[in-house]
Amino acid sequence: MSQAPDPTIHTLSEFLLHAGTNFQFFDLGRGVHPLDTQLFLDLENGLRPCPRPRQQHAWFAIVFWSEGQKPNHYIWFVKFPIDERGLLVAAARNHFLQIIVDALGQSLGEEKHDTLPDNPYSFVPTQSQMALFSAVTKSCLSLPFNDGVKEVEHYVNAPAISDWRKLSVQSIADFAQTLRDETTCHTVAQNMALYHEDFTRILLESAEAVSLPTAFKQHCAQYCADTFSSSPALALAALRALSSEQADTISQTLLNTLLDSKHADIHVLSVIAGRHYGQLSGHRLIQFFERAAALDEDESMEGKLFAGFFSDLVQLPCLRAEVLGVLRSTERSEVLARAFGHLFSQTQKK
Template sequence: MSANSINSISEFLLHAGTEYQVFDLGRRLEATDNQTFLEIENGSAYAPYPRQQHAWFGIVFWNKNASTQHYIWFVKLPLDEQGLVVTAARNHFLEIITDALGQSVAEDTQKAETLPDNPYSFVPNQSQLAQFNALVKNKLNQPLSEEAQKVEAYIQAPQLVDWQQIPMQSVADFVHSFNTHPKRDVLEKAITSNISLYSDVFLNTLMEMSESVSLPKGLVAMYLSEIDKNDDINLAALRGTSDATFNPAINSKLLDLLKDEKSLRLDILSVIAARHYEQMEPLVLSAFLEQSAVVDEKEAHNGTLFAGFFSDLVQIPKLRRLVLTLLRSDAHSHVLGSAFKQLFVQARK
């Protein structure tokens, strides 16, 4: 097999005799059907969850006729200004894998996961990797870690279980199986009732592992109350309230937060941009960009911080029109207007 005989990553995997499942690791962890992935990698469909001008994927593949072994590639592909995959980069990655592997994937050898160094592979951080593993198990009907039962036990009786014996992966496994759990209602009630009894470390891990899971209203409300419960902002709670659809309660909370000086921090703005794009109707979008402009000026970034957030959000298909409409509007504050003018100045350089 050579790079000249295949035209996509999808085709390579099929020709190599594997079955595969693709997961988007951009702004959310989401399973992506194979046809959609093919259209995205071919540049005929927009990457739905772009991050840092790239599309991020975890590709799980296996040859069920050879063994039960599953392999994973973590691949990031650069996007053009419109948010479409740069196919020349995709083709370069194809050349790398075909030169390195030939047909060894079909032979089910360990070489399948050990690609040579290349600019398209990445390693997820510990939190994202735990969530990814949990999602893969859930999607492929694989068994959860045995330690997930300890999570359930601790949630119901925190006084009787040592939370320090519960690994992050087990919390992720529990969260990703929560919506189909036979005792979901009982566990939800236990979480809201026992919240004051949980270790801060455990509670923050629970909330962080929830950032790509649709939660019941009761848990969403609890997480929202944790965001600014104290003087500081709880980033885990802010991440955990991420939702795949517009949620009025989350939207309202974000609008209040973005009107507060507490949100004048890069880490807070980064979480909102990365996890709460679904809540960015015109009011929240405008408030977010205004806070970004204030932080940029306050920390003397000379427009680079604001430009980074702007270019990041404008590549999201659902936000592109809103962002460009706001850019062309005259109905915004002096601070935001100045930031937009600086964008045009930078664009001309």
């Protein structure tokens, strides 16, 4: 028999408060972003659109713990559908809340924390996503990093006498959190050519969640431009390292170059849409759609590639008005006009 929830509990935030836990929310839609408790409550109550939706869903991690000498931290990874306005579908959240109450009751005993039953809202991050999330969580909650961070530091400082193969993905991701420090970044930039490509790729991908010093951002931008022909995977990793939701001149200059080049394939466009959406405004947004439309025609995708990027970016609250404004832009080329025509013809057929 289902246990009736407390009539005063209407949200996950209230449930966690009622259970006597401390908690921290993270947005995992596009990268890993800590969320203010009030903001998450506003999202739950449909007062604000979800800021970083992906695939018509909002993706969250909920970390919670009870006070103690050595508190255990527990994690739920959940995704909820959003409506056409970008608001969380309350019925889905309510369903998940009922599942929790049925399975755990209205208190969170130590043995129950991580034993959620199967449900349609939970998801399992990839290994790289989990490593990045774990690193950001430790930094955010002032928890100790992986023991292997010291070994990563040794390799960073002296790659010729250290074995990168002994380094775990988690240790590298944890070390990337130290790239806020200018001295550390200077060492990485100096020695980057000596690192194994796999190490460099993981380190740069993990740096996407860090606010990097300006000098290191400039190094990453140059490294990205220089390596696209010889090592596209490293160039993409450097592009991810420059991720920023705020307007950033270094990133914008790089994007201008990439979007006008043959290097802007589907992988580059995906990283730009997923991590550099904050740089897409005005002419640069038109550049992006121009390239998506041209690539769609070149690859004979019959409008699917363009439609995918359009539907992805139009969901973002920070871009929705500008994306819709591109429809009326006088800067549109013939290829972009054809792409929009195809998009609307397909929409009308549905």
